[in-house]
Amino acid sequence: MVDLDKTQLQKFEAQLRERQELLWNDIAGVLKNEGHDNLVELSGQVHDSAEESVADMVADLDIAVISREVAELKDIELALLRMRGAGYGRCIDCGDAIEIQRLEASPAAARCVDCQNRFENNHSERDQTPSM
Numbered sequence: 766m767v768d769l770d771k772t773q774l775q776k777f778e779a780q781l782r783e784r785q786e787l788l789w790n791d792i793a794g795v796l797k798n799e800g801h802d803n804l805v806e807l808s809g810q811v812h813d814s815a816e817e818s819v820a821d822m823v824a825d826l827d828i829a830v831i832s833r834e835v836a837e838l839k840d841i842e843l844a845l846l847r848m849r850g851a852g853y854g855r856c857i858d859c860g861d862a863i864e865i866q867r868l869e870a871s872p873a874a875a876r877c878v879d880c881q882n883r884f885e886n887n888h889s890e891r892d893q894t895p896s897m
């Protein structure tokens with residue numbers, strides 16, 4: 766079970782939101798340079814909406830220079846969603862509590878260390894396998 770208390774949750778949420786703001790400023794700057802002002806405005810409106818993800822919309826554009834930021838922003842959005850649903854701090858794969866040290870190092874972590882390693886292994890294997 767998760768034994769994060771309110772103070773810890775608030776601290777992680779503050780960290781996530783701060784990081785989200787920073788990433789979003791970076792991404793918005795690039796979007797403006799690329800001529801996507803309309804998306805920047807739109808995203809400002811749905812910024813804190815649970816239904817629509819800014820990161821999803823931006824990811825669709827597939828702008829290489831910000832792909833890492835977009836991926837991290839997506840992780841943060843998901844973490845904030847889990848926080849609302851009380852699933853925050855629990856591994857999305859095995860359901861165990863995520864180590865507090867791990868959350869402190871990266872508040873957006875969605876998996877415990879074991880599952881994260883498994884997840885990354887699976888992914889790199891899949892990436893290396895030719896699709897045909």
Ligand SMILES: [Zn+2]
Pocket residue numbers: 856857858859860861876877878879880881
């Ligand atoms: Zn796990």
